[in-house]
Amino acid sequence: GFFNVFLLWLVKREPIDFTPLIENRGLLIAMIATLLVTSLGWMITNFSIRGTSAVYAAMGEISYPFFVLLFAFLLFGVRQFDLSSLIGGALIFAGSFIMIYGRAKIQGAG
Known part of the structure; x- marks a missing residue:
């Protein structure tokens, strides 16, 4: 601000x-x-x-948009998502998890 x-x-x-x-x-x-x-x-x-480890911290950071949608729905009843956007978000989240977790395993961090 x-x-x-x-x-x-x-x-x-x-x-x-x-x-x-x-x-x-x-x-x-x-x-x-x-x-x-x-x-x-x-x-x-x-x-x-x-x-925590870098893997969990990175997962928390990339899950931020999901929690924005979740709390907007829970607190204000805002529905800016449908089934296809939920599936797309889940695929992006899963892909990010695979990349972050895999990189951490290669580097021996997690």
């Missing part, structure tokens, strides 16, 4: 108007919550990578 605003400022070199954040308390709370949740997710990911 703030990094993107900083990059925008670097490119445009115009003053940034933060009055909508000050005037709209809900927007400010949403911005802070987004920053905190994103930071917490990043920290949890880094701690989990440190405590």
Whole structure:
């Protein structure tokens, strides 16, 4: 969030108007919550990578889109998938697993 605003400022070199954040308390709370949740997710990911092997960490990272779809459905009832997309996602996930697990076996990491 703030990094993107900083990059925008670097490119445009115009003053940034933060009055909508000050005037709209809900927007400010949403911005802070987004920053905190994103930071917490990043920290949890880094701690989990440190405590496991590279194979499991890589599998967790590539499964991120699956969990986005799952929680979007569970929390908000959003259905952006059908049978063919689920089969395609499962094949991609299986192929990635085979590649990561096979590479780890070759290198002796897992």
